[in-house]
Amino acid sequence: MKILHSSDWHLGKNLEGQSRLPEQEQFLNDFTRIAEENEIDVVFITGDIYDSGNPPAKAEQLFYDTLKNISKDGERLIVVIAGNHDSPERLTAARPLAMEHGIIMAGTPKTVVPEGTYGQHRVIASGEGYVEVEVHGERAVILLVPFPSEKRLNEFLYDTMAEEEEKQQSYKERIKELFGQLEVKFREDTINLVMAHIFASGVEETGSERSLALGGSYLVDGSCFPKTAQYIALGHIHRMQTVPGTGKRARYSGSPIHFNRKEVPYEKKVLKVDVSVGKSVEITEIPLQVYKPIEVWKCSSFLAAREKCQKNTDRDCWVYLEIRTDSYITEEQIKELKSWKKDILEITPVLPGQDGQEYDGQEEREKSFQELFLDFYKRERGAEPEEELVKMLFSIIEQEEEDEAVTAENQRTE
Template sequence: MKFLHSADWHIGRTLNGYSLLDEQKHAFKKMLQIAIDQQVDAVVIAGDIYDRAIPSTNAVTTLDSMLQEINLKHSLPIYAISGNHDGAKRLNFANEWMEKSDFHLTTLLDEAFSPVKTSEVQIFMLPFFDPMDARVYYQEQGLDADQVKNIHTITDAMNLVLPDMEKLFDPNKKHVLISHFAVSPSADQEIELTSETTSKVGGLATLTAQQFEKFDYVMLGHIHTRNASPAENVRYAGSPVKFNVKEAKMANQGKGVDIVEVTSDKIERTFFEIQPKTDLVVLEETWDTLLDPTFYKTQPIDQAWFAITVKDFDRSKHINVRAKLQEIYGTVVELDYENVKRDDSPDVAQQNLSELSPDNIVDQFFKTITGNDLTQDQKELVDGIFVDLRKED
């Protein structure tokens, strides 16, 4: 059986207020073409399908048409799970209908114990969940109350969940798992996360590749860098699109998807790179270099998005920095400074912070550092973050 392993689509994601939807549509087209050319039997989406639990209507319609293209137009089965960015319960909709069309969507822990069987493979789908979900599940299963109480970390939970899956193994088939967690090569080896949402990596809170060794192959989502794959058969596909500067800096390893062929006697994996339509280029240079035509003429100006760090910057000497850079480079999605020589602009700290609203503080801080006001998009982004934070309280 041949899979296309993708993950972390994050449909609806923005980069500093810039929509990535066009880039995501472009990557999707390439991905679909790879699936068709390679004649895969299934497309896997290993979590973080959407960027947020309540996606924008634009994100919903975009994803809807993507899934239709795969599953209805090209009759390719889909195996998808929810990630930590998705709203598991909200995504848990219409799956019984969808299964009739070979679209398997698993979003809740209690659905993870019904593997899909094909002629050669048993496919287990384990969506992102937290230790509390495992407590609830095992309480419902009638597990001893003390044992339930002892589920503190995701490792504790997984030490129950994985053996329960293994009990369902059909010895005549290969066992493939689709999941969405941070998994490191071993307990003492930490992985560098580019996924921004996990706070604890390393130590006790981290899952290790060893825990998954009974599976023949594990297709993971969560970490956006495929080089973070913890073992030969425990793999991250990475995100199909560069989502931020950190990921752009690791671009040498490429974004794309894996084609994984699992048969009774072998497992083969091939990586297919997806070239961006509009690349995200990171520049870290001095102001003089950035404005030097011999430098910028070597750059893909007006064809890429730029994330620029101005080194050794003397703020008092320059105004309209962003505007000047945009005039030369086109879209500057991120502007940063290193070793800033500060002028005497008013210090937010001198004001009575308690009198300012949180978004006001951000606004003033931004102005102090960059000399620019927040754009409307940026203001909305900041507002959104504070709204989300209040919800989490």
């Protein structure tokens, strides 16, 4: 069985307010072509299809068009699970239509995928959190774990009468429990697979995921996944990588395009997985194009910036422009730069003495509020604030501080 694994498409996501849909459409065309060229049997999409639970209509249209093109009237099976950005109900609303095109959709860990014919394939058995499919005579059991929020996880694990004690288990313990309950569905005569949208420790975030790690509450680790799974297809992390401690069986495919400038150093890929009953898997990374690069241009002056913009008028790229200057950059100048180069996302003036000077935390703490404000203003506006404004602001703050001191004193004496 040949599987193609991709994730975190975030259709409809913006960059500094600019739409990425044209790039996403290019990727989806390539993805369809890759599935075709590699004679893929089953496509796995492991969550965060959309960037929001209420995606723009254009994003939904792109998704449905893509599914239809990939499935080729049910010739190819597609399995989709919801991520933390997706609305489970909204994502799976098209399920009645999807079935005849060979598309399986799961919104929550408790989803029961109906048994029956899916295009040219079949779901032979199913229950909460798993399906057994037959694809071209091969059978596979796939555990389906769409993003398990606290609530959805507890709904899966416990009935309403659950002991409070059970609910006190850590998130990681409960995920282990979930996989423990599901793993029994794996058999020796089937291919055994997992699809999950989950955040595993020991992997690197890129800053464009919506963090699930506040206080580590949503963190799991390699030991949570079933030992007998041949391949564990993961979603959530936007950089392609394997989960430590899983013998490279658990993999994040990562997102197909760079969502922010920090991701730029990492190549974007999709994963091809060759798997059959009782054998180890063969995994191939298929690199993707960069459809529209995100670039940072550091220019030594306004004139240098203008020249760079003129030279790159016809190139299709997103630009963060940093210009060294000892004065304002005027509205007129900004307009001129943008007339030469479209898709400038941000123009940042860098004042003398500012470059390369990152304050460390210690220094930052020792600065007074006044100093911090002046630094902040200079960084944001590229110039000193007017004296009048500063005086007014600080007089308001001083007054507040005095009032607070008086109130505190009064409370102590009450």
